[in-house]
Amino acid sequence: MTLLNVTDLRGGYAAADEIVKGATLRVDPGEIVALIGPNGAGKSTLLKLIAGLLRPRGGQVRLRDRDIAGLDAPAISRLGLAFVPQERNVFGAMTVGENLEMGGYLDAAHLRQRRDELFERFPMLAEKRRAAARTLSGGQRQILAMAIALMNAPGLLLLDEPTAGLSPRAAEDLFSTIVALNRSGVAILMVEQNALEALEVSTRAYVLVQGRAEREGQAAELASDTTIRDLFLGGKAQPMLAGNAGGPS
Numbered sequence: 001m002t003l004l005n006v007t008d009l010r011g012g013y014a015a016a017d018e019i020v021k022g023a024t025l026r027v028d029p030g031e032i033v034a035l036i037g038p039n040g041a042g043k044s045t046l047l048k049l050i051a052g053l054l055r056p057r058g059g060q061v062r063l064r065d066r067d068i069a070g071l072d073a074p075a076i077s078r079l080g081l082a083f084v085p086q087e088r089n090v091f092g093a094m095t096v097g098e099n100l101e102m103g104g105y106l107d108a109a110h111l112r113q114r115r116d117e118l119f120e121r122f123p124m125l126a127e128k129r130r131a132a133a134r135t136l137s138g139g140q141r142q143i144l145a146m147a148i149a150l151m152n153a154p155g156l157l158l159l160d161e162p163t164a165g166l167s168p169r170a171a172e173d174l175f176s177t178i179v180a181l182n183r184s185g186v187a188i189l190m191v192e193q194n195a196l197e198a199l200e201v202s203t204r205a206y207v208l209v210q211g212r213a214e215r216e217g218q219a220a221e222l223a224s225d226t227t228i229r230d231l232f233l234g235g236k237a238q239p240m241l242a243g244n245a246g247g248p249s
């Protein structure tokens with residue numbers, strides 16, 4: 001059974017202003033699905049519509065066998081879908097431990113147990129449990145943001161540009177963390193600017209253009225598609241083919 005099935009989803013911020021104009025995508029159990037596309041295409045808006053932070057104006061969102069379009073964000077979290085926004089995804093003035101406790105508010109009875117499991121999975125968070133979240137590095141902060149989402153034991157995690165602003169090294173580490181998380185049984189739908197790197201760790205991908213999923217395919221297939229490379233993956237740079245006619249000038 002498909003885990004997430006989005007059909008012809010529409011919506012935006014103001015009534016007159018439709019940003020997502022009929023987006024269709026799915027996530028199957030076990031997958032990492034990448035969502036790429038130009039700035040302003042509506043990628044973040046699409047994730048917010050799915051997660052219930054914005055109310056869809058049309059279309060369907062099914063999580064397993066339930067229609068969740070129109071439910072609010074806490075109700076959707078309770079059904080096992082967690083969203084990590086691109087910005088302001090941790091409480092900077094609170095400690096790492098307090099951030100995790102905030103994330104677990106939906107299920108107070110299992111809060112300590114979940115937190116301790118996450119400390120085991122991410123020892124860095126255990127070491128820093130009494131440090132204010134604002135003292136973490138960019139990569140550490142993203143791990144905390146994911147851990148906050150994991151406090152509700154979701155089956156599906158939506159990530160909006162998890163590697164934005166990270167050094168190449170930190171981004172690579174974070175992608176490894178995301179893959180490990182996926183192998184532990186969490187399906188992932190992630191928006192990424194580091195498109196090639198995202199495609200490398202993904203099963204399938206969608207290219208969102210002007211509020212619609214224009215292309216869909218196996219991640220490896222999209223990564224080697226010349227049109228996609230030229231449009232979205234930083235142009236024609238292909239080091240092996242960048243012939244040295246005359247060398248650098």
Ligand SMILES: Nc1ncnc2c1ncn2[C@@H]1O[C@H](COP(=O)(O)OP(=O)(O)OP(=O)(O)O)[C@@H](O)[C@H]1O
Pocket residue numbers: 013014019037038039040041042043044045046
């Ligand atoms: N809070 C908001 N209120 C009104 N309009 C918004 C808001 N956030 C985004 N928009 C508009 O919605 C459109 C799509 O924005 P969105 O953030 O979904 O794009 P994106 O694909 O995530 O882009 P980026 O790659 O820059 O993150 C843009 O025209 C943007 O100006």
Ligand SMILES: [Mg+2]
Pocket residue numbers: 043044045086160
């Ligand atoms: Mg965005």
